[in-house]
Amino acid sequence: MNEITALIADDEPELxxxxxxxxxxxxxxxxxxxxxxxxxxxxxxxxxxSPDIVFxxxxxxxxxxxxxxxxxxxxxxxxxxxxxxxYAVEAFESEALDYILKPVQKDRLAASLERCKKRxxxxxxxxxxxxxxxxxxxxxxxxxxxxxxxxxxxxxxxxTIRLIRVEDVLLFxxxxxxxxxxxxxxxxxxxxxxxxxxEELDPDKFWKIHRGTLVNVSSIQKVSRFxxxxxxxxxxxxxxxxxxxxxxxxxxxxx
Amino acid sequence: xxxxxxxxxxxxxxxxxxxxxxxxxxxxxxxxFMLVTSVEVTLKIYLEYFLIAQCIGLSIxxxxxxxxxxxxxxxxxxxxILVTVCVILGALAGSFLASRLIHHxxxxxxxxxxxxxxxxxxxxxxxxxxGFVLFEKYTRFKLSANEEKLKRILLEKEKLNADLKLxxxxxxxxxxxxxxxxxxxxxxxxxxxxxxxxxxxxxxxxTSLIQSRKPVNRLADEIDMIQTYLDxxxxxxxxxxxxxxxxxxxxxxxxIPPMILQPLVENALKHGLEPKIEGGEIRISACRKxxxxxxxxxxxxxxxxxxxxxxxxxxxxxxxxxxxxGGRASLSFEDMTPSxxxxxxxxxxE
Numbered sequence: 001m002n003e004i005t006a007l008i009a010d011d012e013p014e015l016x017x018x019x020x021x022x023x024x025x026x027x028x029x030x031x032x033x034x035x036x037x038x039x040x041x042x043x044x045x046x047x048x049x050s051p052d053i054v055f056x057x058x059x060x061x062x063x064x065x066x067x068x069x070x071x072x073x074x075x076x077x078x079x080x081x082x083x084x085x086x087y088a089v090e091a092f093e094s095e096a097l098d099y100i101l102k103p104v105q106k107d108r109l110a111a112s113l114e115r116c117k118k119r120x121x122x123x124x125x126x127x128x129x130x131x132x133x134x135x136x137x138x139x140x141x142x143x144x145x146x147x148x149x150x151x152x153x154x155x156x157x158x159x160t161i162r163l164i165r166v167e168d169v170l171l172f173x174x175x176x177x178x179x180x181x182x183x184x185x186x187x188x189x190x191x192x193x194x195x196x197x198x199e200e201l202d203p204d205k206f207w208k209i210h211r212g213t214l215v216n217v218s219s220i221q222k223v224s225r226f227x228x229x230x231x232x233x234x235x236x237x238x239x240x241x242x243x244x245x246x247x248x249x250x251x252x253x254x255x
Numbered sequence: 256x257x258x259x260x261x262x263x264x265x266x267x268x269x270x271x272x273x274x275x276x277x278x279x280x281x282x283x284x285x286x287x288f289m290l291v292t293s294v295e296v297t298l299k300i301y302l303e304y305f306l307i308a309q310c311i312g313l314s315i316x317x318x319x320x321x322x323x324x325x326x327x328x329x330x331x332x333x334x335x336i337l338v339t340v341c342v343i344l345g346a347l348a349g350s351f352l353a354s355r356l357i358h359h360x361x362x363x364x365x366x367x368x369x370x371x372x373x374x375x376x377x378x379x380x381x382x383x384x385x386g387f388v389l390f391e392k393y394t395r396f397k398l399s400a401n402e403e404k405l406k407r408i409l410l411e412k413e414k415l416n417a418d419l420k421l422x423x424x425x426x427x428x429x430x431x432x433x434x435x436x437x438x439x440x441x442x443x444x445x446x447x448x449x450x451x452x453x454x455x456x457x458x459x460x461x462t463s464l465i466q467s468r469k470p471v472n473r474l475a476d477e478i479d480m481i482q483t484y485l486d487x488x489x490x491x492x493x494x495x496x497x498x499x500x501x502x503x504x505x506x507x508x509x510x511i512p513p514m515i516l517q518p519l520v521e522n523a524l525k526h527g528l529e530p531k532i533e534g535g536e537i538r539i540s541a542c543r544k545x546x547x548x549x550x551x552x553x554x555x556x557x558x559x560x561x562x563x564x565x566x567x568x569x570x571x572x573x574x575x576x577x578x579x580x581g582g583r584a585s586l587s588f589e590d591m592t593p594s595x596x597x598x599x600x601x602x603x604x605e
Contacts, residue, residue, distance in 0.1 A: 011492075012433065012436075012492070012493075013493050014436075014437045014440045014441060014490070014491065015436050015437065017444075018436065018440030018443075021440075021443070021444075038532045040532070059429075059529070061529065061531055061534075062532045083428075083429050083432040083436065084428040084429050084431075084432045101432075102432050102435075102436040103435050103436035104436065146560070147562050147563075148562070149562065150561055150562060151561065151562055151563060151564060152559055152560075152562075152563065152588075154561070154590065157589075160589045160590070161590035162590075163559055163587075163588035163589060163590065165565050167565070200561075
């Protein structure tokens with residue numbers, strides 16, 4: 001049997017050292033072919049070294065452990081390393097994926113290595129394609145980091161670019177090719193058009209009340225109706241009343 | 256005179272309960288009177304007393320209940336008048352009814368309504384009616400006292416929850432486990448660095464626990480705490496992290512609320528520098544100008560994407576600043592060039 005090789009990927013140097021030392025003790029025949037301190041480096045090393053086992057930290061700069069695993073899971077055995085991630089651990093448990101928890105404990109690592117050995121001893125066994133599963137898991141873990149909708153607006157303020165939270169915006173108002181972003185304290189012009197904004201903002205939180213106006217629903221203080229049947233709204237923190245154009249008055253009819 | 260809060264709705268259950276209570280009261284009165292006035296207690300005398308007491312008691316009670324239900328008086332004076340009228344009318348009607356019934360059943364009864372009986376009925380009617388009113392007021396008072404207590408407990412619970420969140424925010428599990436992993440590894444081959452890191456961790460945990468429970472802390476103390484935090488990260492991230500602190504002497508003794516700076520530094524590490532392959536630098540600065548303290552935490556990390564989540568931590572800072580300083584304090588963010596994020600906190604200072 002050929003020599004079995006391993007690759008370790010973790011961004012914290014001390015933790016790589018620790019794992020190498022433990023592996024030397026528990027599995028002296030295992031050759032550590034290489035170490036990587038970020039996602040892309042791990043991928044590169046994998047392609048040049050083609051190790052049998054890859055120890056992958058979940059949180060790595062560049063590419064996460066899950067993203068790396070997605071690309072290499074068919075060609076090797078993967079053991080995930082994670083410090084604390086409830087979702088990840090639940091998923092690993094339910095899918096019978098190998099994982100070790102930081103701080104790495106000797107007996108748990110030994111158990112995990114036993115499983116690896118068994119798996120590799122069965123010659124006919126193909127490595128599982130974890131692609132679809134990892135894709136799902138990645139979405140689950142990333143869900144609280146990014147949103148499908150626009151969350152920040154970049155606006156020029158003298159010589160700096162200020163970031164405005166979308167939830168602080170009272171209304172967006174079209175001004176020629178630009179858009180005026182109005183919060184309780186500031187007004188700034190941005191290059192995005194109302195049309196672009198309308199597509200990127202959460203439609204439940206921002207309503208179009210006029211061809212050139214988007215208002216933050218949560219800042220609406222009062223809706224009143226004129227004798228003519230047109231709606232007028234007032235926003236908390238904005239003095240002028242805003243007319244709702246006829247084609248958008250259906251938004252307020254049920255209120 | 257307190258206003259009697261009668262029930263807004265009259266149900267059969269209420270009516271039956273009133274009748275039962277009245278009946279019991281009347282029974283007691285009958286027995287007391289019998290014992291006081293009669294020398295020998297016969298069944299006949301007992302029945303007479305019982306009948307009289309029940310008739311008068313129930314007349315007053317039912318009259319009161321319906322009168323209140325129909326007229327719904329809401330002023331203390333009108334309630335007093337209504338009770339008086341009801342008691343007098345009820346006593347008269349009850350006495351009359353009782354004497355008619357007794358006359359019918361027991362022929363030797365005189366058949367007339369003795370004046371003393373009506374008089375005693377009116378006085379007792381008053382005493383008992385007001386007794387009922389006072390009793391109801393008392394139970395209501397107890398009920399509202401219980402509600403107050405419940406409210407207070409709920410408030411305390413909310414505060415505890417907020418405290419807990421603050422504590423959880425400081426000692427994020429990821430941070431703790433990663434740091435412990437590092438210490439564990441260092442202790443084996445670089446015990447001196449390991450010991451240093453353990454000391455930093457202990458120091459950070461202790462000071463953050465103490466400081467987050469105080470309403471305000473010296474800026475210098477908050478900065479010291481953050482420095483231990485950054486030193487832990489420096490061992491973990493090695494060359495990928497550098498930091499500078501620019502805290503002039505004239506702001507070191509200013510007081511700031513706890514956990515305003517720490518979450519910003521944590522964000523800079525977690526979302527700015529840790530995800531960046533080459534790492535970068537964090538700079539914390541403070542400056543005082545015309546009664547305004549400006550704190551800045553900037554990093555050369557990944558910066559914010561337009562769809563990055565806004566984060567619970569920063570929302571929490573904003574809320575706390577708003578509740579402490581109203582519109583005079585703010586938290587804002589700027590892009591750094593060529594990359595990174597700058598968080599700016601402004602708050603009033605003396």
